[in-house]
Amino acid sequence: MLRHVLNLCFLSLTFVFTSCDSDGQTGSITLQFIHQADGKTLDLNTSSFTNDAGNVYKVSLLEYIVSNLALVGSDGKSVDLAEYHYVQLGNTGTLSLTVKDIKPDHFQGFKMVMGIPKTQNTTGNLPNKQVYNNMEWPVAMGGGYHYMRFEGSYANAGSSSTFAVHTGPNSGTDYAIPLSLPMHLHLTAGANPTVKLTMNVNEWLKNPTRYDFRDYPGNIMGNPTAQEILKNNGKDVFSVQGN
Amino acid sequence: MGKTSSRFKAIRPRLWVIYFFWAPLWVGCDHQNQPSQAPTPLNLTLPPKFPELPPSPENPLTIQGVTLGRALFYDKSLSRDETISCASCHIPDFGFSDPNALSRGVGGLTGERQSMPLINLGWIDMLFWDGRAASLEEQALFPITSHFEMGNTFPEIISRLNASLEYPRLFRAAFSSPDITQTRILQALAQFQRTLVSGNSKYDQWLQGKTTLTSEEEHGYTLFFTEKGDCFHCHGTLLMTDNRFHNNGLDDVPADSGRYRITKDPADIGLFRSPTLRNIALTAPYMHDGRFNTLQEVINHYDHGLVRSPTLDPLFFNGRPKGLSEVEKKALIAFLNTLSDPEFTQNPTFRPN
Ligand SMILES: [Cu+2]
Numbered sequence: 001m002l003r004h005v006l007n008l009c010f011l012s013l014t015f016v017f018t019s020c021d022s023d024g025q026t027g028s029i030t031l032q033f034i035h036q037a038d039g040k041t042l043d044l045n046t047s048s049f050t051n052d053a054g055n056v057y058k059v060s061l062l063e064y065i066v067s068n069l070a071l072v073g074s075d076g077k078s079v080d081l082a083e084y085h086y087v088q089l090g091n092t093g094t095l096s097l098t099v100k101d102i103k104p105d106h107f108q109g110f111k112m113v114m115g116i117p118k119t120q121n122t123t124g125n126l127p128n129k130q131v132y133n134n135m136e137w138p139v140a141m142g143g144g145y146h147y148m149r150f151e152g153s154y155a156n157a158g159s160s161s162t163f164a165v166h167t168g169p170n171s172g173t174d175y176a177i178p179l180s181l182p183m184h185l186h187l188t189a190g191a192n193p194t195v196k197l198t199m200n201v202n203e204w205l206k207n208p209t210r211y212d213f214r215d216y217p218g219n220i221m222g223n224p225t226a227q228e229i230l231k232n233n234g235k236d237v238f239s240v241q242g243n
Numbered sequence: 244m245g246k247t248s249s250r251f252k253a254i255r256p257r258l259w260v261i262y263f264f265w266a267p268l269w270v271g272c273d274h275q276n277q278p279s280q281a282p283t284p285l286n287l288t289l290p291p292k293f294p295e296l297p298p299s300p301e302n303p304l305t306i307q308g309v310t311l312g313r314a315l316f317y318d319k320s321l322s323r324d325e326t327i328s329c330a331s332c333h334i335p336d337f338g339f340s341d342p343n344a345l346s347r348g349v350g351g352l353t354g355e356r357q358s359m360p361l362i363n364l365g366w367i368d369m370l371f372w373d374g375r376a377a378s379l380e381e382q383a384l385f386p387i388t389s390h391f392e393m394g395n396t397f398p399e400i401i402s403r404l405n406a407s408l409e410y411p412r413l414f415r416a417a418f419s420s421p422d423i424t425q426t427r428i429l430q431a432l433a434q435f436q437r438t439l440v441s442g443n444s445k446y447d448q449w450l451q452g453k454t455t456l457t458s459e460e461e462h463g464y465t466l467f468f469t470e471k472g473d474c475f476h477c478h479g480t481l482l483m484t485d486n487r488f489h490n491n492g493l494d495d496v497p498a499d500s501g502r503y504r505i506t507k508d509p510a511d512i513g514l515f516r517s518p519t520l521r522n523i524a525l526t527a528p529y530m531h532d533g534r535f536n537t538l539q540e541v542i543n544h545y546d547h548g549l550v551r552s553p554t555l556d557p558l559f560f561n562g563r564p565k566g567l568s569e570v571e572k573k574a575l576i577a578f579l580n581t582l583s584d585p586e587f588t589q590n591p592t593f594r595p596n
Contacts, residue, residue: 139468162561217560219470
């Protein structure tokens, strides 16, 4: 059979325009999300951890959204970093976030919201991708997105069961947690320091109120008592470390 | 999952502005004076609010590629004894699934799992019940070569296709040259399957305000999307699936360990990918081994048949019965029935030419 030869020509033109409008006078910062239970590094389905209620547990899922991330400058003003960020334990790509083009400063604090504040938390507000869509809080339950899904199994004196801690805007109520954490971060031009954000998951489960998986094994999305406890406990789950 | 944040206007990216121009030019030299045309790019029209179709830059959709893929999909000569096509186990009337609990391939051999419906595949990057194929291009290799499905080899298929009158022309139209290769066969099949998009069910029309649901269907919707029924965590979003792996309590010691076969992680024993529930009324029997014949049986399973095991999904309360009433069960089924999309199953362009 006669083969007709076809010439395939690709012409690729790549124009790269580079513009450094601040003449290299800026730096970057990398946020790193770290997870532990009272100092012990959190992992998936492997290690056991113990909470305040004595539940000995393993984690099978931890994913959450933080929003309105910002640095607090030496003048007390906020420097916005990102509108929101999705984190999933075990999913390396989500565990850090680099933000470029930040003016050098002696930053004195870090701010973010654990979850998404009511005004921003409407279905469709995050990019239309499966990873965010899977965090949807059903319209039938008020709409928006989950703040966090924290799941696993636990044992207490012989009996074993599972837990599913899902936080979010139950019936439109705002349970998001605004956080403002003092931090020292010295950023110089061209540098890329790391800011470590550590979540101690055990803090969700104590102080001021003990959260026992036996009392709340799951189905807490529509449970205002559980959401309120978690909101109040959540004020100190994060700690931040600059340089 | 990659990039996950957008920035505030105050710090819009200004360091790099990159323009990327890519201008392909095709030059055809044809002895018989019939210049080869570049295939025509195909832009799928997606149903409203569907997530963007993840791009497949190595294998862009073209009209001619899809036409070729469709011909291959329905062609029995892809199987060793020319008795089985992809469509033998993926039948349009059954939501591109088949009515056997375990699907049957060449020589009357029975496979190990139930056929999967082929619906909205372009959004799935872990194909099969256990997620072992990362793309549609990779996926079709399995049925073609599996001894209990089509039992064939590529050299055999390629020589059959070369000997045909039609295929060299179809390959040339799809790929700008008549060469028939394994890669091109897989690419064409993948292209056809990416067009199998379903998003115009009664439920969709209701979401768009174009129709109403009966009060029973709406009751079912509410159960589905609240914690009472709690189906949405795994079968939610417009795709009606989270495309993740879960153990939904079928067995304590599963005969088929599912995702574990691929990862060897004990936490994955008995986990399978949540299937989409679109067109679910048409795709019986249900589950990876086709153990349930009706949606009633499925609902009874979730209501009071969940079997405990170390990997049972935490959303199932350790197997605690849901306590759904008969009215609630009926409502859930009524809602599931609204997910059928006749425009999808009857679409003439999805059927043999
Ligand atoms: Cu939830």
